[in-house]
Amino acid sequence: MRESAPNVLVIGATSAIAIELLRRYAKDGAQLYLVGRDPVRLRALRDDLVIRGACNVHIGILDIATFTEHQAVIDNAVVTMAKIDITIIAHGTLTVQARAQTDQAYLLREMNVNCLGVISMLSLLANVLEQQKSGTLCAISSVAGDRGRKSNYVYGAAKAGVTVFLQGLRNRLSQSGVQVLTVKPGFVITPMTREFNKTLLWVEPSVVANDIYQAIQRNKDVLYTPWFWRWIMFIIKLIPERIFKKMNL
Numbered sequence: 366m367r368e369s370a371p372n373v374l375v376i377g378a379t380s381a382i383a384i385e386l387l388r389r390y391a392k393d394g395a396q397l398y399l400v401g402r403d404p405v406r407l408r409a410l411r412d413d414l415v416i417r418g419a420c421n422v423h424i425g426i427l428d429i430a431t432f433t434e435h436q437a438v439i440d441n442a443v444v445t446m447a448k449i450d451i452t453i454i455a456h457g458t459l460t461v462q463a464r465a466q467t468d469q470a471y472l473l474r475e476m477n478v479n480c481l482g483v484i485s486m487l488s489l490l491a492n493v494l495e496q497q498k499s500g501t502l503c504a505i506s507s508v509a510g511d512r513g514r515k516s517n518y519v520y521g522a523a524k525a526g527v528t529v530f531l532q533g534l535r536n537r538l539s540q541s542g543v544q545v546l547t548v549k550p551g552f553v554i555t556p557m558t559r560e561f562n563k564t565l566l567w568v569e570p571s572v573v574a575n576d577i578y579q580a581i582q583r584n585k586d587v588l589y590t591p592w593f594w595r596w597i598m599f600i601i602k603l604i605p606e607r608i609f610k611k612m613n614l
Contacts, residue, residue: 370394370420372446376429376486377456379406381555382505385574386453391419398442398449400425401456429456429482430474439489448497451581452490454483454504459557460520472519479523484530491534494543501581502538503546504531508589511549511598514614535586547587548577551594 370393375383378399387397391414399414401407404426411422423445425438443449457479465472483504494500509517510524528547535545552558552567561567568591576590589595604612 370396371450372396372398372448373451373453374398374400374442374446374449374490376400376427376452376454379403379410380455380457381570382550382553382573382577383453383455384410385571386455386577387414387419388417389574389578390451391415391417391422394418394420396421396423396446398423398425398446400427400438400442402426402428429486430477432482432485435485435489439486439493443493449490449493449500451501452494452503453577454486454490456482457505460517460523462515462517462519465519475519476523479520480526483527487527487530487534491538491543495538495541498542501544501546502534503544503548503577503581505548505550505577506531508549508551508594508598512602512609516614544581544584544586546577546580546585548573548580549587549589549594549598551589551591551597 371390373390373395375387375397377383378387379401387399387410390397397414397419399407399410399422404424407424407426411424414422425441427434427438458475460475460479465475487502487504490502494502504527506528507520507524509521510528513521528549531545531547538545550573553573554563554567554569573590576588580588589598
C-alpha cells in the first residue's frame with residue numbers, strides 16, 4: 366500500500382456506485398473493508414479489487430435493517446484497519462411509491478433501510494471519526510430529498526432525513542477535522558432503475574463515482590451529481606406550493 370493510500374470502509378459495497386468507487390480506491394492501493402448482505406457477491410468483489418491493486422480487502426456481513434449488529438460491524442472494521450480514513454455509506458433501495466401507499470409494513474421497511482439504517486450507521490461512525498479527529502464521512506442521499514413529489518415522496522422523505530442528519534453532523538464535526546459529505550445524485554443507470562425509460566438526464570454509475578471521488582479529495586460539503594442537478598433542484602424548490610401541487614411530478 367502506498368503511504369498516502371487510505372483505509373476505506375464502504376457500507377453497501379455491492380451497489381453499482383460503490384463498486385465504481387471501490388475500483389478507484391483499489392487503483393490507489395487502498396486498504397478496503399466491504400460491508401453488505403450477500404457474502405457471495407462480496408467475495409467476488411474482493412477478488413476483483415485485489416486484482417485491481419487494493420492492498421488488503423476485508424469483508425463484513427450485515428443486513429442494514431438489523432440495527433443491533435451495526436456497532437459490531439464498525440468495531441470489527443476499526444480493529445481490522447486500525448484507523449478509518451474514509452467511510453462511504455452507499456446502501457439503499459428504490460421505493461415503489463404505489464406499494465408504500467397501501468402496504469404499511471413495506472413503507473416502514475423502506476424507511477428503515479433508506480433513512481434509519483443510514484442514520485444509525487452515521488451516528489456510530491461519527492463517534493469514531495470524532496475521536497480520531499480526522500477522516501471523511503460520506504453518505505449517498507438523493508435529489509429526491511430536496512422536495513416532496515407525489516411520484517416518490519416516501520423515498521424522498523427518507524433521503525431528506527439523511528440530508529438533514531448529515532447537515533447536523535457536519536456542523537458538529539467541523540471542529541474535529543472531519544469532513545462530512547452529502548452526495549445528491551440525480552438519475553443513475555443501475556439494476557434498481559432498469560425498468561425506467563432513460564433520457565439525457567441519466568448517467569452511468571461511473572460518472573457519479575468519479576464525482577464523489579473528486580469531492581472527497583477536495584473536501585466538499587455537498588455534491589450534486591451530475592452538476593446540473595443543483596440548478597434543476599434550485600428551480601424546482603422555487604416553484605410556489607399552490608402551483609407545485611398541481612404539477613405531475
